[in-house]
Amino acid sequence: MHEIITLQLGRQSNYVAAHFWNAQESYFTYGQEDPSPVDHDIHWRAGIGADGSETYLPRTVVYDRKGGFGSLRKVNALYEAREEAHNAQSSAMDLPSSLWHGRTVVQRETPILPSAYTQSLDTGLPPTEPLTPATVRYWSDYSRVYYHPRSLIEVGDEPEVSATQGTANGTNGASSSASGAAAPAAPREYTWGDGETLFNELDREHDLLDRDMRPFIEEADQMQGFQVIANVDDSWGGFASRYLERMRDEYGKVDIWLWALQQPAGRLPREKRITRLANKARTLVEAYSQASLVIPLAVPPMPLKSVLPSTFDPSSYWHTAALLATAIETATLPSRLRKLGSGAAGQSGDSLAYLTDLLNATGKQTVANLQMSVVQPWKQVKKDARERREAAGYDEDDYGDGGGGGGNITKMDGDLQLPIDFAPRDESVVMAGRAGRGLRPKKPRMFGQSVVTRATPGDNEDGTDGDDEDDGQTESGAALDRREMMHRRFALKPVSQRYNVDLGFPLLDSFPYIYQQTSDSTTSIPVTTALATDRAVADRIQALRTTVTVGAPWAIGLEDREALGNDLAGMADAYHDGWSSGSDDGDDED
Structure with missing residues (x-):
């Protein structure tokens, strides 16, 4: 089956994962429908419900703070009969041995009522009113799936609440509570060390x-x-670091992908912004040595008028999580496609291990970038990528040898530069103005790339569009030959793999309409993602290093600061041309 087990850590991650699981649930087919190209057994597990019926639930473990699950019950309707019988049996067994014969008083917290949307799902009726940022209070308010009782883990109280960060109304800190209630007093900013301590205690x-x-x-x-x-970039970073370490100790050869989410920090006071970047730097250093691949993600600066409409609300977790989930779900699509036979162009996928080898050229390039284009078919994506290259003054040769040798390696697949770039932009709060000091931009250098293009019915995504002679070669093989990949690695040439899937990204009634050219009648959209390791990673890591070790030395202790700086410099060095460099500032030129 080649199962993938998901681990969700933190409030923002659960908002993103809720969209991810809703999309997976939508791929199920019933009756006489054509089978889905997605292999459901990879992310879902079969079980037996309380009434003996078969169940199919996500393979995931969800951690959140107290109160973060909203109205979601640990024991859902599929298992509550068994749980009630167990509780009744336990009470009967405990009664005779009870040492307390006095009066008992039961105190219950006020229950959190389910949203109107989840109530409509429970009754099987269409939603009476559409979801809005104001009505989405928790990630469970738009979740369409059941979870196994073992999947939901509550840890600790709520330490992350501040006067600028809403928690009960699904906001990410850019706006106040929708109810108009006074914001609570802001506690201290919880750090990486707090999350590490919490994990160690538990x-x-x-x-x-x-x-x-x-x-x-x-x-x-x-x-x-x-x-x-x-x-x-908060206390969950320390929690995740220690969790990754335990996972790697137990499962040394299993692939681990970390989607490293970062909240927008541009509007925070400088001290808190630096603290969050210090948290992130420590997490990346730890994850670099434990995870097979690390993909830092942040919502790009607004506005993206060509992609996102004015109704997109960057202060809503529901909206920002939908944007991130679209990219994550698409980029990982090859890992859960059915194997439909050798050479089935556009329909067979590859494992996480293969994708890791594709992106990680030397075993040390474990940090990747993710970009995305939505609503555009592949032909338009390539055209726009070519125009962006020409506008930047780059020749095709600037991207390395992208052609020849393999059927899935083409110049147009190199460094697509898609319009939505999820690489965090706030590492350079101290190094701002580099471009304005007369330094010419460095040429792009791509090492490995996985491109996923998903089409909607009628898009004519057959891999050929008539204006690229390489297109016929691009789809000639379902996978890049591993021997050829190694030859290109030794020659320091980039490797690119494109997967073409005839399955658009689903726009469900739980998903906000945040994309241009969509409406309530749009059921799916074409999406293209490019997950790549390139030299831009080194620039961002070096900027992060300077920010947390030079620009704000108070953020990290002296001994830790030196070690952290050295580790970040080593990470950045793996992305220089030739994959080795004696320079410490990442400014080597071709």
Whole structure:
């Protein structure tokens, strides 16, 4: 089956994952429908409900703070009968041995009522009113799937609330509570160390990996790897770092992908912004040595008028998570496609291990960038990419040797420069103005890239559009030959793989209409993602290093600061031309 087990850490990650699971649920087909190209067994597990019926639930473990699950119950309708019987039996067994004969008083918290949307799902009726940022209070307010009781783990109280960060109304801190209530007093900013301490305390008491993850791992027939979605710029970064370390100790050869989410920090006071970047820097250094691939993600600066309409609300977790989930779900699509036979162009996928080898050229390039284009067919994506290159003054040769040798390697697949770039932009708060000091921009250098193009019915996505002679070669093979890949690696040439899937990204009634040229009648849209390792990663890592070690030395202790700076410099060095450099500032030129 090649199962993938997902780990969700933190509030923002659960908002993103809720959209991810809703999309997976939409791929199920019933009756006489054509089978989906998605292999559901990779992300879903079969089980038995309380009434003996078969269940199909996500292979995921979800961590959130107290109150973060909203109205979502740990024991849902599929298992509540069994749970009630167990509780009744336990009460009957406990009664005779009770040592307390006095009066008991039961105190219950005020329950959180489910949203109108989830109530309509429970009754099987169409939603009476559409979801809006004001009505989405928690990620469970738009979740369409059931979770196994073992999947939902509540850890600790709510330490992340501040006067500028809403939690009960689904906002990310850019606006106040929709209810108009006074904001609570802002506590201190919780840091990477707080998350590390929380994990260590819980792990000593329960052994989190054994209690929470192992049941899902042991029922997997042939596990493909782990997918971790985590906040990395707050206390969850420390929690995730220690969790990754435990996972790597137990499963040394299994692929682990970390989707490293970062909240917009541009509007925060400088001290808090630097603290968040310090949290992120420590998490990236730890994840670099533990994860197979790390993809830092942040919502790009607004506005993106060509892609996102004016109704897009950057202060709404529901909206920003939908944008991130579109990219994550599309970029990982090859890892869950059915194997429809050798050479089935556009229909067969590859494992996380293969994609890691594709992107990680030397074993040290474990940090990648993710870009996305929506609503545009592949022909338009290529045309726009060519125009952006010409506008920047780059020749095709600036991107390295992208042609020749392999059927899936073309110049047009090199460094697509798609309009939505999720690479975080706020590392350079200290180094701002570099371009304005007369330094010419460095030529792009791409090492490895995985491109996924998904089409909607009628888009004529057959891989040929009549204006590129390489297109016929691009679809001639379903996978890049591994021997050829190694030859190109030794020659320091880039490697690119494109997957063409006839399955648009689903726009469900739980998904906000945040994309141009869509309406309530649009059921799916074409999406293209480019997940790549390139030299731009080094520039951002060096900027982050300067910010947290030179521009704000108070953010990290002296001993840790030196070690952190050296580790970040080593990470950046892996992305220089030739994959080795003695320079410490990332300014080597061709």
